[in-house]
Amino acid sequence: MSDLKKLEEDILKAVDAAEDEKALEDVRVAALGKKGSISELLKGLGKMSPEERKEMGPALNGLKTLVGDAITARKEALHDAAIEARLASETVDVTLPVRAAPLSEGRVHPISQVWDEVTAIFGDMGFTVEEGPDVETDYYNFEALNFPEGHPAREMHDTFYFHPKEDGSRLLLRTHTSPVQVRTMEKGKPPFRFIAPGRTFRCDSDQTHTPQFHQVEGLVVDETTHMGHLKWTLETFLASFFETDNVEIRFRPSFFPFTEPSMEVDVRCARLGNEIRIGEGEDWLEILGCGMIHPNVLKSAGIDPERYQGFAFGMGIDRIAMLKYGIPDLRAFFEADLRWLKHYGFQALDMPTLDGGLSS
Ligand code: DAH
Secondary structure, eight states: OHHHHHHHHHHHHHHHHOOSHHHHHHHHHHHHSTTOHHHHHHHGGGGSOHHHHHHHHHHHHHHHHHHHHHHHHHHHHHHHHHHHHHHHHTOOOTTSOOOOOHHHHOOBOHHHHHHHHHHHHHHHTTOEEOOOOSEEOHHHHTGGGTOOTTOGGGGGGOOOBOOOOTTSOOOEEOSSSTHHHHHHHTTSOSOEEEEEEEEEEOSOOBTTBOSEEEEEEEEEEESSOOHHHHHHHHHHHHHHHHTOSOOOEEEEEEOOTTEEEEEEEEEEEEEETTEEEETSSSEEEEEEEEEEEOHHHHHHTTOOTTTOEEEEEEEEHHHHHHHHHTOOOGGGGGSOOHHHHHHHOBOTTOOOBTTTBSOO
C-alpha cells in the first residue's frame, strides 16, 4: 500500500512539473497509457486472490481516477496560462502617440497638381487628353509642323539629338508638345478638341530654364473655328485656373511656323515685390503662345484646309505653376528636396475638381 502511495506522489509531482501540454502528455502515457505504471498494476489484479483484489481493485481504480483528474486540471491550467501569456504579449498600448500615416506624409508635386488642374478645367470644356512619345522623330517635332529642313526657327529649339542612325536620320527629345497635334489628328477625323500635357526637353539651363520641363498643348479644329473661340477658351481657362473672375488678356503678334497668324498672350497682373497678382494692376505677363493652325499642318495630318480650320496653343506648365503658387525658382521643381516638397506640395487625396475647388 505504501508503494501505491509513493507512486501516486511521484505521478502527481510529475503532473505538477509538466511545463507544457507535450510534457503533460508524456506523464499521462507513462501512468495511464497501455504500458503505463497504473495500467500495468491494473493488469495484475486478475492474478490476485479475491481478498487482495477486493482491497487493491478500488485503490488502483481510485488512483487512476485521481491521476486522470489531476492531468485534466493541469491541462486546463496550462491552456489558460498560454492564453494569458499571449494576451500579455499582444497588448496594445493605447496611450502611445499616433504615428503619421504614409498617406498624410506624402505630397503631390506642384507640377502634377497643376497638370491635374489643367486637365480638370479643359476636361470640363469637352477636351480630351492625348499623349505622344518623349523621344520623337524629326518629322513630327519639326517637319510636319511646317519647319522645313534648314528653317531658322529650328535653331531656336536647342534640340537634344540622339546619334544618327545608318540612314542618317536622328531621333530627338521632343522640344515641345506640338508634335502631338499631327500625331493625334492623323489617327482620327475632324472635329478635334484636345489637350496634350507632357514632358519636353531643350538643351538650356539657367535660372528660368531647365533642360527638362513641361508643356500643355491645346487644339481645336472644326469647320468654323475662329479666333474668337480661341480668345474665349483662353480667358475661360485662365479665369478658372487662377481662380479669379478678373482675367484680362492681350494678344501680341508673334511667329511660330505652325500657326498663321501667330500670337503670344499676356495676362494683366500686378507685381508687388516678389508677389504677382493676376487680374489686377498695370503690368502684363507673357503666358503662352497660340495661333490659327497653318494650312500646311492640317495637310500633314491629311486634313483638307479648304474645309477645316482651327486654333492651337502651347503653355508652360512649370511657369503657370510658379505664377499660381508663388514659387520663385524654377530649378527647385527638379531638386527633389523633401523640405521644399512639404512646403509647396499637396495632400494626396486633395484632387483638383471644378466643383470641389481646384487648389483648396
Ligand atoms: N510649341 C511652342 C513652343 O514650344 C508653343 C506653341 C506656340 C504651341 C503656339 C502652339 C502654338 O500650339 O499655337 O514654343
